Amino acid sequence: MSDWLAVWLTLRLAATTTVLLLLLGTPLAWWLARTRSPLKGPLGALVALPLVLPPTVLGFYLLVALGPGGPIGELTRSLGLGVLPFTFAGLVVGSVIYSLPFVVQPLQAAFEALGERPLEVAATLGAGALDRFFSVAVPLARPGFVAATILGFAHTVGEFGVVLMIGGNIPGATRVLSVALYDHVEALEYAPAHWLAAGMLAFSFLVLLAVYGRLPMRRAS
Amino acid sequence: MSGLRARLRLEREQLRLDVDLAAPPRGLTALFGASGSGKTTTLRCIAGLTRANDGHVAFDDECWQDEGRGIFVPPHKRACGYVFQEASLFAHLSVRRNLEYARSRAPASLHAPGFEHTVEMLGLGALLARRTPSLSGGERQRVAIARALLANPRLLLMDEPLASLDAGRKGEILYYIERLRDEIGIPIVYVSHAIDEVVRLADTMVLLSEGRTVAAGPVAELASRLDLRPYLGRFEAGAVIEAAVAAHDLDYGLTRLVFEGGELYAPDVEALVGARLRLRIRSRDVSLALSRPADASFLNVLEGVVVELGQPQGAGVDVAVALGHNRIVARITRKSVDKLGLAPGKRVYALVKSVAIDRHSVGYA
Numbered sequence: 001m002s003d004w005l006a007v008w009l010t011l012r013l014a015a016t017t018t019v020l021l022l023l024l025g026t027p028l029a030w031w032l033a034r035t036r037s038p039l040k041g042p043l044g045a046l047v048a049l050p051l052v053l054p055p056t057v058l059g060f061y062l063l064v065a066l067g068p069g070g071p072i073g074e075l076t077r078s079l080g081l082g083v084l085p086f087t088f089a090g091l092v093v094g095s096v097i098y099s100l101p102f103v104v105q106p107l108q109a110a111f112e113a114l115g116e117r118p119l120e121v122a123a124t125l126g127a128g129a130l131d132r133f134f135s136v137a138v139p140l141a142r143p144g145f146v147a148a149t150i151l152g153f154a155h156t157v158g159e160f161g162v163v164l165m166i167g168g169n170i171p172g173a174t175r176v177l178s179v180a181l182y183d184h185v186e187a188l189e190y191a192p193a194h195w196l197a198a199g200m201l202a203f204s205f206l207v208l209l210a211v212y213g214r215l216p217m218r219r220a221s
Numbered sequence: 222m223s224g225l226r227a228r229l230r231l232e233r234e235q236l237r238l239d240v241d242l243a244a245p246p247r248g249l250t251a252l253f254g255a256s257g258s259g260k261t262t263t264l265r266c267i268a269g270l271t272r273a274n275d276g277h278v279a280f281d282d283e284c285w286q287d288e289g290r291g292i293f294v295p296p297h298k299r300a301c302g303y304v305f306q307e308a309s310l311f312a313h314l315s316v317r318r319n320l321e322y323a324r325s326r327a328p329a330s331l332h333a334p335g336f337e338h339t340v341e342m343l344g345l346g347a348l349l350a351r352r353t354p355s356l357s358g359g360e361r362q363r364v365a366i367a368r369a370l371l372a373n374p375r376l377l378l379m380d381e382p383l384a385s386l387d388a389g390r391k392g393e394i395l396y397y398i399e400r401l402r403d404e405i406g407i408p409i410v411y412v413s414h415a416i417d418e419v420v421r422l423a424d425t426m427v428l429l430s431e432g433r434t435v436a437a438g439p440v441a442e443l444a445s446r447l448d449l450r451p452y453l454g455r456f457e458a459g460a461v462i463e464a465a466v467a468a469h470d471l472d473y474g475l476t477r478l479v480f481e482g483g484e485l486y487a488p489d490v491e492a493l494v495g496a497r498l499r500l501r502i503r504s505r506d507v508s509l510a511l512s513r514p515a516d517a518s519f520l521n522v523l524e525g526v527v528v529e530l531g532q533p534q535g536a537g538v539d540v541a542v543a544l545g546h547n548r549i550v551a552r553i554t555r556k557s558v559d560k561l562g563l564a565p566g567k568r569v570y571a572l573v574k575s576v577a578i579d580r581h582s583v584g585y586a
Contacts, residue, residue, distance in 0.1 A: 117309050120270050123296040124303035125372045126326035132297075135322070139313040 029107035059165025110144020254429035302369030308361035359390035447531035459503035482545025504552035
């Protein structure tokens with residue numbers, strides 16, 4: 001029963017995170033794809049950091065920053081929001097940072113692949129900047145959006161280290177799938193552990209199949 | 222003052238642009254020059270896709286750029302259509318949706334081109350439901366032209382729309398461009414490095430070389446100027462003459478063309494008697510003689526007066542011969558010039574092979 005709660009929580013976390021990431025990541029990816037600013041390099045590296053950083057390092061810093069003594073913790077407390085660690089909101093913040101490169105990078109690649117030409121054409125046909133973005137850039141970058149959504153969602157589902165550091169193990173609030181699995185193994189409950197592990201394995205394979213299965217078809221068309 | 226006026230200065234790594242140009246409010250103006258001469262950059266500056274460091278662009282009563290006064294109108298607010306070298310259709314939209322993209326954003330006006338009319342003019346009726354990746358090169362370019370027109374521009378810019386097409390497709394698109402030149406009431410600025418396209422399509426020509434305007438004026442006038450030969454391409458260079466169809470000789474399959482200063486026979490020109498045509502006579506297809514040859518195969522022998530000798534190039538030299546107000550240019554050897562004693566004022570006979578009249582360059586003037 002509690003495992004189903006963990007599955008539901010995980011899906012809710014992944015969905016919330018993915019929506020937020022698409023909203024934040026799209027303008028960021030657009031900027032990274034088109035800027036000639038010297039900040040492009042450092043910012044691109046910063047976005048990619050979660051790819052190489054152990055999640056526990058990320059989680060540790062988040063715990064410090066979001067906690068009662070941390071700068072963000074002070075801010076959230078003064079705003080009357082309390083502190084975020086060991087809450088669902090805290091998990092969302094951690095997940096957004098943790099999965100950021102998985103959303104920004106496919107989008108950035110898709111925007112870069114567009115080139116200037118379709119946007120120039122749209123401009124000569126009377127489309128302003130915002131119009132060009134929504135009527136040309138977004139539809140042409142659709143494969144990038146699909147990949148970003150799938151990867152962002154799946155990567156958040158598979159999150160463990162960050163959750164362990166800032167989420168803990170509160171059923172219904174922070175006890176996500178990977179943590180539940182860890183608990184079962186700790187308690188030597190291998191049967192439910194198998195169910196969860198096999199479920200995750202199947203899910204991950206299907207996600208990757210969806211991503212990789214699409215790509216060759218796109219190329220061919 | 223109306224039509225397009227542009228004065229553009231631009232510094233780039235590979236290019237220094239310093240161009241002055243004007244295009245009249247009607248007809249087709251060709252921007253002609255070798256690759257790298259700055260034609261495309263000039264066109265992009267007119268559209269506002271590239272911003273000249275120092276520029277002044279005005280069209281009719283509108284100022285599009287005046288760096289002195291800090292004015293730069295962005296491309297989507299300039300009433301000019303742009304046809305790119307590659308058709309650049311929106312891959313995510315069908316042919317119809319590509320066209321509607323333009324129409325739905327066009328400024329409303331009484332003169333707005335009708336959707337049906339534009340589709341008919343460019344022969345797109347059967348293609349509307351098609352997806353753009355399935356179109357041939359020529360079809361794509363026709364859709365791109367229709368799309369540019371449906372944005373209801375007051376000026377149409379075309380950047381070598383034939384460059385990426387094979388010879389067969391070129392002929393097809395040339396026909397449509399001629400049609401729209403004659404049917405739509407807006408000026409066209411057309412970039413090309415092919416002199417035959419320019420002769421066939423353009424009324425006015427602006428000659429660019431290494432980012433500078435070398436000459437500008439009516440095509441026929443520029444084409445016969447000996448000092449411009451190096452820019453016009455030695456092999457293809459030739460004089461342009463406007464002629465009228467006088468008669469068809471069905472027995473021999475020949476058409477008699479008359480112009481001020483002479484007449485010519487060309488094999489079977491597909492045009493009605495009375496139609497005015499523009500002829501290009503390549504210099505390498507013209508020989509000169511001091512007397513009318515009685516026993517040679519030349520059908521076209523034109524009597525004229527030598528007006529100018531060009532700069533010798535190797536063994537050859539260009540000789541301009543006046544035929545009334547028209548001019549024809551012969552490319553002959555220096556040895557022949559000396560042998561015949563050719564000099565300005567000398568009466569000569571220009572011998573033109575009738576096949577030398579390039580059918581593709583015959584346009585309606």
